[in-house]
Amino acid sequence: MKLYYTPGACSLAVRIVINELGLPCTYEKVNLSTKKLSNGDDFYKVNPKGSVPALEIKRNEILTENAAIQQYLADTHHNTNLLPAVGDDRRYRVLELLNFISTELHKGCAPLFNPALPAEAKTNIFKPTLQNKLTYTNRLLENKPYLYGDTFTLADAYLFVVLSWMPHLQIDMSKYPNLTRYFEALKKRPAITKSLVEEQQ
Ligand SMILES: N[C@@H](CCC(=O)N[C@@H](CS)C(=O)NCC(=O)O)C(=O)O
Numbered sequence: 001m002k003l004y005y006t007p008g009a010c011s012l013a014v015r016i017v018i019n020e021l022g023l024p025c026t027y028e029k030v031n032l033s034t035k036k037l038s039n040g041d042d043f044y045k046v047n048p049k050g051s052v053p054a055l056e057i058k059r060n061e062i063l064t065e066n067a068a069i070q071q072y073l074a075d076t077h078h079n080t081n082l083l084p085a086v087g088d089d090r091r092y093r094v095l096e097l098l099n100f101i102s103t104e105l106h107k108g109c110a111p112l113f114n115p116a117l118p119a120e121a122k123t124n125i126f127k128p129t130l131q132n133k134l135t136y137t138n139r140l141l142e143n144k145p146y147l148y149g150d151t152f153t154l155a156d157a158y159l160f161v162v163l164s165w166m167p168h169l170q171i172d173m174s175k176y177p178n179l180t181r182y183f184e185a186l187k188k189r190p191a192i193t194k195s196l197v198e199e200q201q
Contacts, residue, residue, distance in 0.1 A: 003028070010053065018073065102158065108133055
């Protein structure tokens with residue numbers, strides 16, 4: 001298995017899941033500005049969408065889309081803590097969260113990373129929208145260590161990564177005490193510590 005990743009990007013969520021599962025994997029760095037691999041190869045030949053994560057699950061077989069990759073990893077390794085089994089009602093709660101993080105939080109951050117977008121649009125439109133979703137997410141974590149149930153799930157791996165972007169987006173996290181507590185606690189989780197160290201290598 002090989003993960004195409006960019007340090008600090010959402011591909012970190014897949015690496016965290018890989019480390020939660022204790023799976024062997026090789027890692028190939030992608031320069032998202034040039035869409036090149038370290039050896040100069042064209043990343044579009046791996047993923048025509050040009051985005052990370054992309055996971056080579058078999059020789060010449062690439063799976064893309066963060067939420068789909070995470071589900072694939074949990075299901076193929078029968079880890080029902082990360083994602084409850086098909087038919088278990090709790091599965092759809094975790095998937096509900098995973099899709100919310102992907103489409104609302106993750107994609108809510110994207111315009112704020114865009115240097116071409118005028119500061120006024122960021123301040124008046126995109127930041128308040130993201131802050132509303134963060135307020136909602138902060139409420140979900142009231143007196144709870146994880147987003148759903150008693151165990152760390154795929155949704156926690158993904159939310160951790162999105163929260164790691166907040167300082168770069170000048171989002172004042174003091175407004176979200178539950179998110180701050182949750183993020184600091186997850187940083188100490190072995191699979192997350194390992195993933196953060198690996199990305200720096
Ligand atoms: N729909 C994709 C989007 C992934 C995504 O936005 N990845 C970012 C990094 S966090 C990226 O590669 N951006 C560069 C690009 O899309 O050109 C998914 O959910 O996996």
